Amino acid sequence: MTGGRRPDGRGRRALAAVLLAACAPAPLRAQDDARIAEAQQVLAALVETYGVSGDEGPVRQAVQRLLPGWARTETDTAGNLWLRVGRGDPLVVFVAHLDEIGFTVDSILDDGSLHLRPRGGFFPSLFEAQPALVHAPGGDIPGVFLPRDTGVARRAPPPLRVSVGTASRAATAALGVRPGQTVTMPKRFVRLAGARATGRSFDDRVGCAAQVLAVRHLDRAALRHAVVFLWSVREEIGLEGAAAAAAALGTAVARVHAVDTFVSADSPLELPTFALAPLGRGAVARALDNSSVTPPPYVDSLAAVARARGVALQVGATNGGNDGSAFTRYGAVDVPLGWPLRYSHSPAEVVDLRDVASLADLIRAVAESW
Amino acid sequence: MWRWTRAARRWGGGAALGALAAIRPAGLAAQTAAAELAVRFAGWTAVAGFEQAATDSLLALLPGSARDRAGNVVVTLGRGAPRRLASCAVDEPGYVVGAVTDDGYLRLRRVPGAAPAPLFDQALEGQRVTLVGDAGPVPGVVAVRSVHLARFRAAAEAPFTVDDAFVDVGAASRAEAERLGLRVLTPVALAKRPHRYGDGLLAAPVAGARAACAALAAALLARPQPRGTVVAAFTVQSRYANTGLRAVEALAGPFAEERQAALAVRYGGTPVETVSLAAADSLARALAAWIEGR
Numbered sequence: 066m067t068g069g070r071r072p073d074g075r076g077r078r079a080l081a082a083v084l085l086a087a088c089a090p091a092p093l094r095a096q097d098d099a100r101i102a103e104a105q106q107v108l109a110a111l112v113e114t115y116g117v118s119g120d121e122g123p124v125r126q127a128v129q130r131l132l133p134g135w136a137r138t139e140t141d142t143a144g145n146l147w148l149r150v151g152r153g154d155p156l157v158v159f160v161a162h163l164d165e166i167g168f169t170v171d172s173i174l175d176d177g178s179l180h181l182r183p184r185g186g187f188f189p190s191l192f193e194a195q196p197a198l199v200h201a202p203g204g205d206i207p208g209v210f211l212p213r214d215t216g217v218a219r220r221a222p223p224p225l226r227v228s229v230g231t232a233s234r235a236a237t238a239a240l241g242v243r244p245g246q247t248v249t250m251p252k253r254f255v256r257l258a259g260a261r262a263t264g265r266s267f268d269d270r271v272g273c274a275a276q277v278l279a280v281r282h283l284d285r286a287a288l289r290h291a292v293v294f295l296w297s298v299r300e301e302i303g304l305e306g307a308a309a310a311a312a313a314l315g316t317a318v319a320r321v322h323a324v325d326t327f328v329s330a331d332s333p334l335e336l337p338t339f340a341l342a343p344l345g346r347g348a349v350a351r352a353l354d355n356s357s358v359t360p361p362p363y364v365d366s367l368a369a370v371a372r373a374r375g376v377a378l379q380v381g382a383t384n385g386g387n388d389g390s391a392f393t394r395y396g397a398v399d400v401p402l403g404w405p406l407r408y409s410h411s412p413a414e415v416v417d418l419r420d421v422a423s424l425a426d427l428i429r430a431v432a433e434s435w
Numbered sequence: 436m437w438r439w440t441r442a443a444r445r446w447g448g449g450a451a452l453g454a455l456a457a458i459r460p461a462g463l464a465a466q467t468a469a470a471e472l473a474v475r476f477a478g479w480t481a482v483a484g485f486e487q488a489a490t491d492s493l494l495a496l497l498p499g500s501a502r503d504r505a506g507n508v509v510v511t512l513g514r515g516a517p518r519r520l521a522s523c524a525v526d527e528p529g530y531v532v533g534a535v536t537d538d539g540y541l542r543l544r545r546v547p548g549a550a551p552a553p554l555f556d557q558a559l560e561g562q563r564v565t566l567v568g569d570a571g572p573v574p575g576v577v578a579v580r581s582v583h584l585a586r587f588r589a590a591a592e593a594p595f596t597v598d599d600a601f602v603d604v605g606a607a608s609r610a611e612a613e614r615l616g617l618r619v620l621t622p623v624a625l626a627k628r629p630h631r632y633g634d635g636l637l638a639a640p641v642a643g644a645r646a647a648c649a650a651l652a653a654a655l656l657a658r659p660q661p662r663g664t665v666v667a668a669f670t671v672q673s674r675y676a677n678t679g680l681r682a683v684e685a686l687a688g689p690f691a692e693e694r695q696a697a698l699a700v701r702y703g704g705t706p707v708e709t710v711s712l713a714a715a716d717s718l719a720r721a722l723a724a725w726i727e728g729r
Contacts (some may be wrong), residue, residue: 191561194705196630207632209707217553220592230633255574257605263576328583333601384583411561413576
């Protein structure tokens, strides 16, 4: 099945079947313990690595370490990591982004504290009065995000600052802190009940992990065309890495699959009007968001591939943008793949590892058979 | 920059206390242990009224210690007059599970009643918490709206309160939550991640009180020779009108003199309440000297 083929009625019936299946608590094919364990091993390593937009080096290196020995990767001048497999047309690209939200040091103030600039969109109140890490070349420098001393009657804090425990600009500089360095809060991968897990930067380390898992299990002999697996940079600040990769490939790309978060309304705090993809029910076709609409025939084709390979698939619309949309201006069709995430861009994002394994299965299935 | 608490003024501050104590072998030992214990104690979850795991740790740590019927951990040194009391508070403000929803979320009730700081509840939003269930600690998170799905968040939106909190432990049903040992009255607090930064600073919820208890424990571990009788008490339920301390006074008093260990803190009442580990060392030396009547 190729990206240009319009699916027939069989595909639409398949989609209907998959949608129905998604509504039932059916066990996933990918639920076996070994798959969950491998998903956790890869994801935890990536989640516990830091990489604010523009400073993705440690995450890129972690991906390289996690890939199988045969994988020969390249890094382009933008910082994107490329892995090319297979030969021939059509060229299909999978892209997951390496970066995470956070801050950069804008300046060091006279009292030694750091004035920050946000990188990406999030609620700053979630960082206020929390531990901080300044990522310096010589190692992380610990500090704290300062609590406000005014404005306690509202949720949003004034612009956040970080203290590294010093009282002067010179003392802060002596620790190795410099403007431009990135700042985050410490994070850990923690298992919750069942197959659930929490941490920060699941967006988009889950996508990165799913691509790693898919590559590990890929049947290269089954590939009928060229595939590029791309781990991109600076998605959170405007799809910059993907834009560079898309420009480099031009019109050669027939189809692109952004592998990114499906921000789910599966939460007691969200409006139940759309994005209702429950956790634990498998990967999600992110058929519509703020940056792209997948042509319906391609959603049908995706559903057919998932059905043929026994991979659970949900279909929905959510908010946000995706790296694949950077390729559409060159004529590529964007068919984003995701997984349901709760509490996006917070320190307490929640995923279901069965969905991570399902997403990896879907990527592999699409690469090998579509 | 430093925000001195009222409790800190009671003791006069760590630096002043450091100057009180002469360096002796017992003092050196206390100094060695206090900073290490402060980091360890800052990792406790001990919501007021639910301090047993922390007091169990103290019983294991301190030779000759015992739990009184109120739940305090008490060590009695020496004999005769004068009879004096040194104490610190083990407990912390926090929450208990108030209800379990059909879909497995936990709702919260603050402990004690009033918020100890204006943004105390807001510190929960989108953060990890620890629930001390019947089968042991259970990790969870407090739900927060996904930024991608938040249609509008006014700049003047009111702070998050306990009534906004849904705790997500990964359970999909009430029965699954109950199988984890979670039920009404299960204590809940922010997950503790003691965080060292700067020149010997420690940040954590209630870091000041925990470092003060560490100083008292370190002073006791230094085996001071008391003047008269000294009762050292690690008290519970300080957040309920000092219930634990009042019980020690009733059960082991009267006392000719009382000292409550406390340290100056920065950012008090926040998740990054900050205390100086050097001040904890100084306090340990001062307490050892006080126990010896110097």
